[in-house]
Structure formats: C-alpha cells, structure tokens
Amino acid sequence: MGQGDSQLVRFTDASGTFHMLIDTGEREYANGLLQALRALGVDRLDALVMSHPHSDHMGGMGEILEQMPVDRLYMPVVPEEYAPTTVSYEHVLDAASETGLPVIRLVRGSQVETPASLTVQVLSPEEDADWEELNNFSAVLRVSYGETSFLLTGDAEGEAEAQILEHVSDLHAQVLKCGHHGSSTSTTASFLCAVAPDYAVISCGADNPYGHPHSETLARLLDAGVQVLRTDEDRTLLFSTDGKQLTVIQGLPSMEGGP
Numbered sequence: 001m002g003q004g005d006s007q008l009v010r011f012t013d014a015s016g017t018f019h020m021l022i023d024t025g026e027r028e029y030a031n032g033l034l035q036a037l038r039a040l041g042v043d044r045l046d047a048l049v050m051s052h053p054h055s056d057h058m059g060g061m062g063e064i065l066e067q068m069p070v071d072r073l074y075m076p077v078v079p080e081e082y083a084p085t086t087v088s089y090e091h092v093l094d095a096a097s098e099t100g101l102p103v104i105r106l107v108r109g110s111q112v113e114t115p116a117s118l119t120v121q122v123l124s125p126e127e128d129a130d131w132e133e134l135n136n137f138s139a140v141l142r143v144s145y146g147e148t149s150f151l152l153t154g155d156a157e158g159e160a161e162a163q164i165l166e167h168v169s170d171l172h173a174q175v176l177k178c179g180h181h182g183s184s185t186s187t188t189a190s191f192l193c194a195v196a197p198d199y200a201v202i203s204c205g206a207d208n209p210y211g212h213p214h215s216e217t218l219a220r221l222l223d224a225g226v227q228v229l230r231t232d233e234d235r236t237l238l239f240s241t242d243g244k245q246l247t248v249i250q251g252l253p254s255m256e257g258g259p
C-alpha cells in the first residue's frame with residue numbers, strides 16, 4: 001500500500017484459524033485493505049497491532065476497527081510527551097472505546113495471545129525507554145512457528161535495534177521486515193548479523209520522496225548475502241511455512257497508488 005506498512009499473519013491448526021493484522025497503512029487504503037482481507041476470508045481479527053502511531057502505519061486503523069470485529073488491540077507503550085494528537089490516532093482510540101475494546105500496551109516481554117504452537121515475542125520497546133524518535137518506540141515482534149521465524153520491526157531504528165541486541169539473545173529469523181522502509185538509520189550491520197535472515201522485506205512506495213530504501217541499507221543487505229524483496233517492485237508478498245520449509249510468492253496485487 002504505497003509507502004505504508006501492513007502485514008497479515010494467518011495461522012491455521014486443528015483449533016481453528018488465527019488472524020493478526022499488523023499496521024494498516026494510510027487512511028486512503030482502508031477500503032482496499034478491508035476488501036483484500038474479506039477476499040482472503042478474514043471477517044474478524046484475533047489481534048490488531050499498531051506498530052507505532054504514524055499515519056503510514058495506522059492512518060486507516062480507525063476505519064478497520066469500525067468495519068471489522070477485533071478481539072484484541074495492541075499498541076506499544078509510548079511516553080506521554082510523544083503521544084500523538086493526530087486525527088487518525090484519536091479515531092483509533094475512539095473506535096476502540098466505542099466497542100469497549102481495551103488497548104493492550106506492549107513492551108519487551110509482553111504477551112500477545114496466540115494459538116499454542118504459534119509464538120509472538122515482543123522484543124521492543126523497552127519499558128521507560130528514553131528516545132527522541134517516535135519510530136524507535138515501534139513494537140518489534142518475532143513471530144515463530146516450528147523452526148521458522150519472522151521479525152517484524154515497524155519503523156524501529158538503530159537505537160532500538162541496539163537495545164534489542166543487548167537484551168535478546170536469539171534474534172534469528174528467516175524473514176526480516178526491515179525497519180523504517182529501508183532507511184539507512186535502520187537495519188544496522190550488527191542487527192542484521194544477529195538476525196541473519198534469508199529474506200529482507202522492504203516496504204516502500206514507488207518513487208517515494210524519502211529515497212527509501214537507502215543505498216546504504218541495500219549495500220548492507222547485499223554484503224550479508226540476503227535476498228531483498230521490495231514492495232515497490234515485488235508488490236504484495238506471501239510467505240508460507242510448515243514450520244520447516246519457507247516459500248515466498250511475490251508479485252501479488254498491491255494497492256500502489258491508492259484506491
């Protein structure tokens with residue numbers, strides 16, 4: 001969805017199907033996202049996660065909350081002085097309170113409720129973190145099934161990556177969703193070395209005004225021998241795993257350019 005971020009995790013076992021949506025992109029994509037979810041057979045979300053309150057990640061979240069039942073809503077702990085006063089953020093809080101849905105705040109070690117064989121570890125933010133950039137307060141999730149893990153980083157930058165490195169011993173993931181749209185301030189060399197992914201996914205819009213992904217990030221990924229997939233070129237990506245093998249399909253329809 002253009003420069004915005006959105007990831008859907010679907011997990012099925014004998015107990016049923018679990019759907020977790022992380023981020024929803026800008027508001028202009030909300031209807032398209034709802035249609036795409038319904039086309040996938042998603043008519044309610046077990047978990048809706050806001051990585052952090054920037055509009056390219058949650059601009060359409062209020063609409064999603066109004067149009068689709070959600071069991072649990074998660075957001076990272078953000079210090080009072082950084083709490084946004086934007087219309088889209090207020091919309092999310094209002095839509096949640098209208099349905100009596102409590103906001104569950106995430107810090108490292110928080111629990112995201114999942115089926116037993118699916119694990120979602122919250123690696124960041126740190127409780128009482130003192131960062132100047134709201135991006136660093138992104139909820140960073142490591143989603144694991146069997147031997148396969150996916151690291152979803154929101155817009156976390158180098159400062160948050162360093163803190164994760166300090167506190168989390170096993171960071172390995174086959175798939176890394178690079179922080180902050182492939183910005184040079186994220187996906188630092190030491191973080192990349194610890195994650196050691198097979199695939200790096202960069203979520204960015206075609207010809208975006210920020211120059212994402214930055215050439216420094218692409219060079220680090222190239223040096224590390226990681227296969228890079230970009231939503232501006234490879235469109236919507238689908239990863240599937242049985243807990244051992246991982247496959248990827250690229251080039252699925254995307255919502256580039258809006259509705």
Ligand SMILES: [Zn+2]
Binds near residue numbers: 005054056057181
């Ligand atoms: Zn962003």
